[in-house]
Amino acid sequence: LTGHSKGKTLEDFSIPHLYYTASFFSTDSTRRAIVFPTGFELKQGMIQDTNTPFLKHELEERGYYVTVGEVMEDNVEDVVEKLDDALSQGFGLIVTTGGVGAEDKDHSVEGVCRMDPTAATPYIVKFQQGTGRHVKDGVRIGVGVVGPSRMVALPGPHDEVMCAAPVLLRGLEENWDKETLADRLAAALADKWRRKGMGQPHHHNRGQEKG
Secondary structure, eight states: OGGGGTOOGGSSOOHHHHHHHHHHHHSOOEEEEEEEBHHHHHHSSSOOHHHHHHHHHHHHTTTOOEEEEBBBOOOOOOHHHHHHHHHHHOEEEEEEOOOOOSSSTOHHHHHHHHOOOOBBOOOHHHHTTTTTTSSOOOOOEEEEEEEEEEEEOOOOSSHHHHHHHHHHHHHHHHHHHHHHHHHHHHHHHHHHHHHTOEEEEOOOOOTTOOO
């Protein structure tokens, strides 16, 4: 039974519920995805979530069954709880958008690392730690793997999600390992930051496209 079903017995479930659960898990888990937006502004309805509908559409076009997750709060424990629950439900792909920045409210990458201590977390831009609101030394993305499930922490700005999406989709299609996927996502996003003229773009060379 799933994480939501802990402490319950079969007698607690109706036949339709059991049928739905069986159908849910009969789908190839690698094609089941959940997308989590993050942040106080989204939770309070102060800004519109454009990332989730975009990623949902792109993934469904490629044969994924996509669930829209609840908004993750700006604290690491909530991020970890939602990631853990998604893993317990058997999602093959878990994507978060936002919460990868250098401020003390950004915890998506840390959440992925709690689930997978060997997660690949390359920088896309470096900052001087302690300047302004930067309590961290840069912005990173994260790719972690737990069993058959892959977790990907992407930035929040919609133009950056649009930039990362083709790389993510190709990596999923070609089954790149977490280091290659993370490095190629970071390379694409670092290039975007470079063109914006922001920060000091930084990424690993491993896994970059040749030619």
